[in-house]
Amino acid sequence: MTIGEFAHWLEARAPLRLQESYDNSGLLVGRRDSPLTGVLCCLDADEAVVQEAVSRGCNLVLSHHPVIFKGLKQITGATAVERTVELAISSGVALYAGHTNWDSIQGGVSFSLAKRLGIRDAKIMMPRTGELLSWVLYVPSSHAEAVERAAYSAGAGRSGAYDECHFASPGTGTFRPLQGSNPYAGQLGVQSRSAELRLEFLVPKAAKEAVQKAVLLVHPYEVVAHSWIALENQWDEAGYGAVGNLQKPMELNDFLQVCAQNLGSDCIRYSRSDSSRILSRVAVCGGSGAEFISAAAASGADAYVTGDAKYHAFQDMPKDLVLIDVGHGESERPFIDDWAEAIRLEFTTFAVHISTTENHPVSTYKRHG
Numbered sequence: 396m397t398i399g400e401f402a403h404w405l406e407a408r409a410p411l412r413l414q415e416s417y418d419n420s421g422l423l424v425g426r427r428d429s430p431l432t433g434v435l436c437c438l439d440a441d442e443a444v445v446q447e448a449v450s451r452g453c454n455l456v457l458s459h460h461p462v463i464f465k466g467l468k469q470i471t472g473a474t475a476v477e478r479t480v481e482l483a484i485s486s487g488v489a490l491y492a493g494h495t496n497w498d499s500i501q502g503g504v505s506f507s508l509a510k511r512l513g514i515r516d517a518k519i520m521m522p523r524t525g526e527l528l529s530w531v532l533y534v535p536s537s538h539a540e541a542v543e544r545a546a547y548s549a550g551a552g553r554s555g556a557y558d559e560c561h562f563a564s565p566g567t568g569t570f571r572p573l574q575g576s577n578p579y580a581g582q583l584g585v586q587s588r589s590a591e592l593r594l595e596f597l598v599p600k601a602a603k604e605a606v607q608k609a610v611l612l613v614h615p616y617e618v619v620a621h622s623w624i625a626l627e628n629q630w631d632e633a634g635y636g637a638v639g640n641l642q643k644p645m646e647l648n649d650f651l652q653v654c655a656q657n658l659g660s661d662c663i664r665y666s667r668s669d670s671s672r673i674l675s676r677v678a679v680c681g682g683s684g685a686e687f688i689s690a691a692a693a694s695g696a697d698a699y700v701t702g703d704a705k706y707h708a709f710q711d712m713p714k715d716l717v718l719i720d721v722g723h724g725e726s727e728r729p730f731i732d733d734w735a736e737a738i739r740l741e742f743t744t745f746a747v748h749i750s751t752t753e754n755h756p757v758s759t760y761k762r763h764g
């Protein structure tokens with residue numbers, strides 16, 4: 396398998412188009428046509444991690460944060476980023492990052508965090524809008540089923556816990572084949588009328604090209620009448636954060652212990668609340684999610700777990716919602732474990748490791764006496 400083929404597998408699960416405009420996810424260093432020898436997973440790629448990859452025989456470092464983020468104008472070894480890139484190139488180690496696209500997918504960073512905290516039936520906290528299309532096309536009824544199958548297999552027709560959804564209405568299509576045409580039916584220069592079905596499918600933007608390609612392969616017409624229509628509808632399969640219910644309601648104090656224990660957090664800060672207050676619904680957002688507090692409140696959560704919250708965020712919390720800051724890296728690390736496991740389960744031809752040299756950039760000091 397090549398690095399490019401592996402990147403393709405990653406991007407089928409976490410499409411790059413879901414990343415924010417400021418982001419830089421994807422293959423940052425390395426060649427797509429290089430054979431993949433092994434994957435080393437981490438939050439942040441640095442020189443030590445690249446060296447670890449070399450010593451483990453891995454030629455791909457898969458990180459959550461993109462090491463090249465703001466752009467590089469020179470590689471002179473002057474900064475840690477430049478040295479990491481330089482070492483990666485000279486060692487033949489590719490660098491791939493999945494950042495805000497991994498934050499935005501169902502089963503992504505926030506879902507691993509939710510699972511680690513015992514949150515069940517998690518759903519996306521802030522479903523995206525502007526990600527869905529309606530595809531309308533016309534097909535002779537003889538070929539409707541083949542078109543349906545092709546569309547479904549390429550990702551059309553899914554809505555919530557349903558698939559194979561579409562709408563069909565019968566009608567009459569007209570066309571007149573002109574010089575240069577090669578019509579499936581009808582005669583040159585004569586207007587034809589044919590019984591057709593108007594089919595409508597819901598298609599995520601990410602699947603648009605694949606759906607169109609698959610359908611045009613089985614559609615009999617030389618020129619297919621169709622239209623893509625952008626929808627404002629919410630898409631429940633992408634967006635930041637996750638929200639769900641705890642296995643059983645518990646006191647805030649006990650939940651804080653779960654956070655500390657299950658995430659390995661040395662320092663948890665939370666907004667002033669009665670520690671015996673009962674939590675049953677919890678929202679989470681891996682990384683820096685304090686800007687989404689109002690979405691967490693709107694989701695009906697009793698607590699919101701994230702990282703990097705500022706003083707005034709704690710101060711301004713809505714009365715019914717406890718803000719729990721477990722640390723940026725701590726909130727993202729469960730996904731690295733889950734992702735590595737998913738890759739291991741899928742591929743047996745190369746090794747997958749989780750970095751053991753990566754150091755937490757933040758230390759905490761405990762006052763003595």
Ligand SMILES: [Zn+2]
Pocket residue numbers: 460681682683723727
């Ligand atoms: Zn992060």
